[in-house]
Amino acid sequence: MNVVTRRTTTGTAAVPLALALTLSLGLTACGQDDSGKAAASGNQTIGLLLPENASSTRYEAFDKPMIESSVAGLCTKCTVDYANADGDEAKQKRQFDALLAKGVKVIVLDPVNSKITAPWIEDASRQGTKVIAYDRLAAGNVAAYVSFDNERTGQLQGQALLDALGPKAAGAQIVMINGSETDPNAVSFKAGAHNTLDGKVKSIGYEKWGEWKPAIAAQQTNEAIRNLGKDNIQAVYAANDGMAASVIDTLKAAGLKNIPVGGQDASIDAVRRVLSGEQAYTIYKPYKPEADAAANIAVYVLKGLDVTSVASAVTNSNGMRIPSILLTPIVVTKAKVAVTVIGGGLYKAAEICNEQYAEACNTAGITVK
Structure with a gap:
């Protein structure tokens, strides 16, 4: 995967604070009564697919509960439909297809194997579902990418x-x-x-x-x-x-x-x-800023808002310009x-x-x- 990133974020503490302020203003403007486009469609579920839990305990211990908590704080009627692939890319594909079958319109995906996801994302796009790449950049035309400067x-x-x-x-x-x-x-x-x-x-x-x-x-x-x-x-x-x-x-x-x-x-x-x-x-890698960023973008996409107002970096991947939020490790x-x-x-x-x-x-x- 040919990936080049233009970084417009600097510093570790400043990024989450600026992000939180921007998102707070944006979501207040669209209303936290959940009366946006997601409510009109009747689907306020965000899919969350994480890759494994064996060699790294972070996903179950931090990412999952933090994303769920952040989504709940931003969208009171939104729910998170979660699955962990246990390091099995075939299992993750089944989980992805199950979310599409349920009509989920936004999926936050941390892929087991990022090289094979382009057809998945094409399938999702055909039925109006947008995919946000989380932590690892998935192949395909994802709506946004949230990670650290790897x-x-x-x-x-x-x-x-x-x-x-x-x-x-x-x-x-x-x-x-x-x-x-x-x-x-x-x-x-x-x-x-x-x-x-x-x-x-x-x-x-x-x-x-x-x-x-x-x-x-x-x-x-x-x-x-x-x-x-x-x-x-x-x-x-x-x-x-x-x-x-x-x-x-x-x-x-x-x-x-x-x-x-x-x-x-x-x-x-x-x-x-x-x-x-x-x-x-x-x-x-402070998990909470990353989890908050993913939840915020997911809610933005669910409500039909422009993610580039908060995802100010750009990742160029195989000719695509992907709105991105990149955080700084310590x-x-x-x-x-x-x-x-x-x-x-x-x-x-x-x-x-x-x-x-x-x-x-x-x-x-x-x-x-």
């Missing part, structure tokens, strides 16, 4: 790995376990990481697609150890926290210590590993846990700092109230 995410991952290596970076050989080649986000993460790492480390000695699966990441880590030798791996880039966990366990089992490993998603177990020093960093290191995931409200200190991690929290200056 190449920037990869750049931050690469820089955090360099920072963890410090002066050893120039002589370091890196192992890279990327996401899935069917996920355009993973392709962008990889490109961003290479943009930062290439020329700053000695070499990328081993690189494979981990398919977002911890078991595959473990197999590939063992293969990298066999191919390169125990003394020739100085750091590991893992595209997300689920794979990072298995990489860390595999390195430990092989007797390798003090190898910086990074991830992404700010899962609570990863934050704990960052605090304990097992994981060098994770990437925090690096989480041990020193930044308090001001990022705790300060941002993702977790409470008491949730992170259980008995096992109490000392690590104390060392990082995190106080449990």
Whole structure:
């Protein structure tokens, strides 16, 4: 998928605030009594299809409830029809078709395999249903796209790995376990990481697609150890926290210590590993601004409003100009846990700092109230 994005949003805190103000004004103008076009059609259901729940806990724990809550706050008579594909693209296609059969007019789609969705979206368009790509850009003429700046995410991952290596970076050989080649986000993460790492480390000695699966990441880590030798791996880039966990366990089992490993998603177990020093960093993508943006655009589309008034960025994909909202990710290191995931409200200190991690929290200056 050929994707080029024009970014017109900057900063992490400013984007959600400006977005909220704009949407609040827009929805007040159209009326929150649900008397718009959606009411006239008799269909006020928003379909929500998320990709999986095995290698990343975020979708069930954060995205789903946050989108449902935001939709409810914007449209009192709207409902959300939700399904999770469990990483199965055929299952997600059945879920998509089921929503079309019900006459749902807006579908928020985070695809398992973004490369195969163009025919789905064409089918939806023929019956007047619009699709909003969420987190991953789906192939096809989607109405809008909501995500984070994914190449920037990869750049931050690469820089955090360099920072963890410090002066050893120039002589370091890196192992890279990327996401899935069917996920355009993973392709962008990889490109961003290479943009930062290439020329700053000695070499990328081993690189494979981990398919977002911890078991595959473990197999590939063992293969990298066999191919390169125990003394020739100085750091590991893992595209997300689920794979990072298995990489860390595999390195430990092989007797390798003090190898910086990074991830992404700010899962609570990863934050704990960052605090304990097992994981060098994770990437925090504030889920609520992303979920709110998706819900807001979905309600806009349902009411027949112009999404370009709030989706001010443009993503060029295969000749199509897609209205987009792109948010900025944040690096989480041990020193930044308090001001990022705790300060941002993702977790409470008491949730992170259980008995096992109490000392690590104390060392990082995190106080449990």
